[in-house]
Amino acid sequence: MNIKQLTTSIIASSVLALSATTAFAGAAEDQGMAISKEAKARDEGWVDMTASMNMVLRNKQGQESIREIRMKVLEIIGDGDKSLSIFDRPRDVKGTAFLSFSHTSGADDQWLYLPALKRVKRIASRNKSGPFMGSEFSFEDLASFEIEKYTYKFIGEQPCAIGSCLVVEQYPTDKNSGYKKRIVWIDKAEYRMLKTDFYDRKNSLLKTLTSEQFQQYKGKFWRPSLMKMVNHQSKKSTDLSYKQYKFGNGLTAADFNKNTLKRAR
Amino acid sequence: MKRIAWIAIGSGLLMQPALADELFFEATGKISTEVTFYAADGQFANQNYRTNLSLSAEPEFYWQWNEQRDSLTFSPFFRKDQRDSERTHADIRELSWVHLAENWELRTGLRKVFWGVTEFQNLVDVINQKDQVEGLDKEHKLGQPMINLSLVKDWGIVDFYLLPGFREQTYAGANGRLRAGLVVSDDATTYQATNREKHIDLAARWSHSLDVYDFGAHWYKGTDRSPQYKAISEHGKPVLSAHYQQIEQVGLDLQATIDSWLWKGELIYQDNPQQNFWASQLGVEYTFYGIQDTATDLGLLFEFGKDQRGKKANNIMQNDIGIGARFALNDTQSTTMLVGAIHDLDYHTTSFSVEAERRIGDDWKASIEARAFSTDNSDDPAAIFDQDDYLKLTLDWYF
Numbered sequence: 057m058n059i060k061q062l063t064t065s066i067i068a069s070s071v072l073a074l075s076a077t078t079a080f081a082g083a084a085e086d087q088g089m090a091i092s093k094e095a096k097a098r099d100e101g102w103v104d105m106t107a108s109m110n111m112v113l114r115n116k117q118g119q120e121s122i123r124e125i126r127m128k129v130l131e132i133i134g135d136g137d138k139s140l141s142i143f144d145r146p147r148d149v150k151g152t153a154f155l156s157f158s159h160t161s162g163a164d165d166q167w168l169y170l171p172a173l174k175r176v177k178r179i180a181s182r183n184k185s186g187p188f189m190g191s192e193f194s195f196e197d198l199a200s201f202e203i204e205k206y207t208y209k210f211i212g213e214q215p216c217a218i219g220s221c222l223v224v225e226q227y228p229t230d231k232n233s234g235y236k237k238r239i240v241w242i243d244k245a246e247y248r249m250l251k252t253d254f255y256d257r258k259n260s261l262l263k264t265l266t267s268e269q270f271q272q273y274k275g276k277f278w279r280p281s282l283m284k285m286v287n288h289q290s291k292k293s294t295d296l297s298y299k300q301y302k303f304g305n306g307l308t309a310a311d312f313n314k315n316t317l318k319r320a321r
Numbered sequence: 322m323k324r325i326a327w328i329a330i331g332s333g334l335l336m337q338p339a340l341a342d343e344l345f346f347e348a349t350g351k352i353s354t355e356v357t358f359y360a361a362d363g364q365f366a367n368q369n370y371r372t373n374l375s376l377s378a379e380p381e382f383y384w385q386w387n388e389q390r391d392s393l394t395f396s397p398f399f400r401k402d403q404r405d406s407e408r409t410h411a412d413i414r415e416l417s418w419v420h421l422a423e424n425w426e427l428r429t430g431l432r433k434v435f436w437g438v439t440e441f442q443n444l445v446d447v448i449n450q451k452d453q454v455e456g457l458d459k460e461h462k463l464g465q466p467m468i469n470l471s472l473v474k475d476w477g478i479v480d481f482y483l484l485p486g487f488r489e490q491t492y493a494g495a496n497g498r499l500r501a502g503l504v505v506s507d508d509a510t511t512y513q514a515t516n517r518e519k520h521i522d523l524a525a526r527w528s529h530s531l532d533v534y535d536f537g538a539h540w541y542k543g544t545d546r547s548p549q550y551k552a553i554s555e556h557g558k559p560v561l562s563a564h565y566q567q568i569e570q571v572g573l574d575l576q577a578t579i580d581s582w583l584w585k586g587e588l589i590y591q592d593n594p595q596q597n598f599w600a601s602q603l604g605v606e607y608t609f610y611g612i613q614d615t616a617t618d619l620g621l622l623f624e625f626g627k628d629q630r631g632k633k634a635n636n637i638m639q640n641d642i643g644i645g646a647r648f649a650l651n652d653t654q655s656t657t658m659l660v661g662a663i664h665d666l667d668y669h670t671t672s673f674s675v676e677a678e679r680r681i682g683d684d685w686k687a688s689i690e691a692r693a694f695s696t697d698n699s700d701d702p703a704a705i706f707d708q709d710d711y712l713k714l715t716l717d718w719y720f
Contacts, residue, residue: 113653121653122683147719148686149655150349163580165530173460175435178535182581183610186618190653234611314528315426315473319392319419321347321383 088208088224095247096203102277104307105129108299113191116291122146123189129200130307136160137200138312142320143189153320155312156181160202169317176314185234192263192285192294194234197254205229211239216251217266220244235262246270248278256289263287274303343386350380350396353717359498360693360710367496368708374403379414390421400455407494408454413464425472431464434482436526436537438576438585439602441624441643441663442636445572445587447541448524450488457499457692457706463488477529484522487544489563501705506555509562512544513594520544520567536575543567545593547635568593581608585624600628600636604643620647622661632667637703640666654680668701670694686717 111123124145130138136158143152151171158164164181184196206226214223221241228235236259241251248270256262267280283296310316357373377400385392396415402408417430437443448465455461466486472479489510493500514520522543529536548563555562572589583606590599604624612619622645626638645661658677665671672695678688690713696703 115653146680146683147349148351148680148684148717150719163533163578173435174433175437178438178530178576178578178583180578180581180583180608182608183618185611187616187651190651190655232610310424310473313473313478314530315471315478319421319426321385 084210085208087210088226089203091210091222091224091242091247092201092206092208092226093203095242095249096201098247099201099277100131100133102274102303103131104305105131105301105303106305106307107301110297110299111189111191111193112295112297114293114295121190123191125189128305128307128311130309130312134160136164136202138309140312140316140320149189151321153317155314155317157312158199158202160204164199167314167317169320174318176317182232184230184232191296192287192290192292193296196228196230196233196235197265197285213244214241216241216243217268218243218245218248218250218270221250246278248280261288271301273301277303345383345385345389347383348380349383349720350378351717351719353377353379353715355713355715357498357711357713359708361708363498364705364708365500365502368498370404373405373498375408376401381415392419393417394419402497405454405494405497407492408497410454410491412452414462415464424474425470428467428469428471431466432469433462433464434467434469436539436574437587438535438574439587439604439624440585440606440622440645441604441641441661442602442626442638443587444589444600444602444636445537445539445574447539447546447570447572448482448484450490450546452491454491454493454497456690463491477527480524480526480528482522482524482526484524484543485519487518487520487522487565489518489565490546490548498711499706499709501550501561503552503559503561505550505563506553506560509553509555509560510548511562511564513564513566514544518544533578534575535578536573539572540570541572542569549635566594581610582606583608596630598629598634600626600630600634600639602626602638616651618647618649618651620649621645622647632700638663642666656680665696665701665703668696668698668703670696670698670701670703672696672703672706684719686719688715688717689713690715 106128109125109127113121113123122145125141125143127139127141132138139156141154143149153169155167156164166179166181168177168179170177185194188195188198206228209225211223211225214221221243223239223241225237225239227237234256236255236257238255239253240249242248243250250267252265253261254263263285265283265285267283269281270278271281272278279298279301281298286293355375359371362369362371379396379398381394381396383392383394394415394417398412398414400408400410413431415432417428417432420427434448435446437446449462451459452461452463465484465488468483470481492505495504520543524539524541526537526539544565545568548565550561550563552559553562568591570589570591574587577584585604587602588599602624604622606620606622608618608620610618624643626641628634628636628639631639641663643661643663645659648658650656656679660675662671662673673693675691678686680686693710694703694706696707698704
């Protein structure tokens with residue numbers, strides 16, 4: 057393509073984009089939000105959940121490193137969830153525990169328990185984009201999905217691993233997010249997030265997350281047993297598998313405080 | 322072989338923690354090898370060496386039963402030191418039974434408790450005695466006998482402590498480094514209380530989190546963990562004797578976590594037979610996340626310690642500023658480094674430290690700790706360390 061052709065095609069596409077924007081002002085945005093709201097709504101009402109997480113971290117050379125975490129989560133309607141994560145592996149961090157009260161708006165409240173010192177430390181939740189335990193998952197990748205955390209744009213329908221998917225761009229509203237945007241593939245039948253592309257602050261493709269082996273719990277809630285995160289820039293990857301999902305454990309807010317954090321095991 | 326069997330039993334049960342009435346058991350722990358290199362021979366008698374080797378082990382045995390409502394933890398500690406017979410020691414860090422109910426828990430036995438928010442010293446951390454031979458950082462503590470009732474309320478957590486039995490501070494022996502010119506005698510300890518180490522101490526603490534604030538308030542009445550020293554003669558040899566007085570203390574600790582800032586403060590007011598005084602440790606920590614487009618976080622620390630007793634305080638940060646830089650690489654090996662300095666505004670002396678650690682493979686961790694003392698002022702209590710600049714390498718194996 058020579059310069060002239062390029063210029064022509066840029067002008068043409070700008071005109072197209074312009075007319076599209078004028079004709080359906082906010083339509084793609086509204087549709088994107090509606091799809092995301094539907095996905096959220098279909099996953100509400102699970103009350104509480106416990107699960108074991110196993111992470112396999114692989115570097116560029118394929119060397120593996122293992123992480124094992126158990127978690128308890130309490131659903132809070134109208135706000136972010138409360139969660140308690142207990143680290144089992146690697147062994148030097150065994151007994152370390154992490155308590156988080158996430159919020160739909162504003163900073164999350166987070167505490168870390170360091171068993172060697174018996175110390176509970178309140179930590180800044182500003183660090184959303186940092187790696188979780190050295191893995192390719194960042195803290196924000198593992199946080200609960202809240203409508204207020206993004207603005208939306210519907211892209212279109214595409215075939216995907218399970219049937220047909222709705223493709224939505226999500227733009228983080230938090231200035232501390234590590235991403236400019238993420239593109240999610242949500243299957244039309246059950247509104248499960250099957251795939252996510254993460255774009256860094258410079259808008260280059262950074263990571264791809266694919267979720268597999270979905271199982272339905274309580275006749276309603278779909279959960280993947282395997283989440284594969286590949287970092288396209290560093291060539292590292294992390295496989296996160298969930299075991300022993302258990303819903304309806306009778307957890308209450310009383311299971312999430314500094315005392316339960318200190319004796320979490 | 323036995324250990325492998327325990328782990329197998331432990332991990333097998335771990336897979337089904339919800340099963341009622343089943344006994345859960347787990348054995349974990351670490352074994353550490355430590356080599357210390359000193360820059361020079363020590364300034365006192367019997368300190369003419371520059372390397373020291375030491376081994377330690379700290380296993381932990383844990384049982385849980387009654388649908389996770391009861392648990393027992395046993396964690397003994399052993400150290401063998403090449404040079405210092407006082408540093409060769411054993412302790413029970415924890416031997417405690419915890420019973421949980423709906424809104425309270427009862428913790429009984431030998432335990433460790435941490436109170437506080439600041440980094441360079443924790444004035445409010447009064448429950449446990451320091452295991453000082455383990456290191457200068459005061460992070461190592463002796464297990465304290467206690468009955469601790471903890472109540473969880475909407476308005477915070479309230480802890481009551483009954484502390485029967487007192488533990489004396491540990492000190493380096495005649496062949497140890499990082500000690501005063503005179504050795505502290507084990508046999509010459511004196512107490513203000515007539516029932517000596519059997520005095521029953523009491524404490525209470527209320528702590529709560531509201532919005533960005535985490536705070537605690539405490540009251541303590543009993544034997545002072547920090548003794549007063551007196552030079553005496555024992556079998557014709559000059560030694561130091563430690564005297565433990567009775568104190569009553571109230572204190573506050575507060576942290577505000579605002580965006581990348583942590584504002585921290587600890588304040589105590591103490592009444593003892595000699596005087597009433599207050600002391601404070603105030604500071605701030607700011608963290609730069611993901612510096613230079615990497616995953617590395619850099620935290621900058623600044624703290625100021627003040628003790629109303631001034632130079633008479635048996636507190637090494639009586640009028641001192643501390644600065645530090647904490648690096649967390651957030652890599653697979655969890656590499657961290659902390660560089661710090663403490664400057665004494667009364668004596669114009671400074672000490673420097675570097676601490677770094679990194680996991681090796683899945684079960685090993687290597688650490689480096691280096692300290693340098695520019696404390697050539699005989700008035701400063703820290704002058705005793707002036708010849709003790711050291712580099713310590715530690716290799717931990719976790720099981």
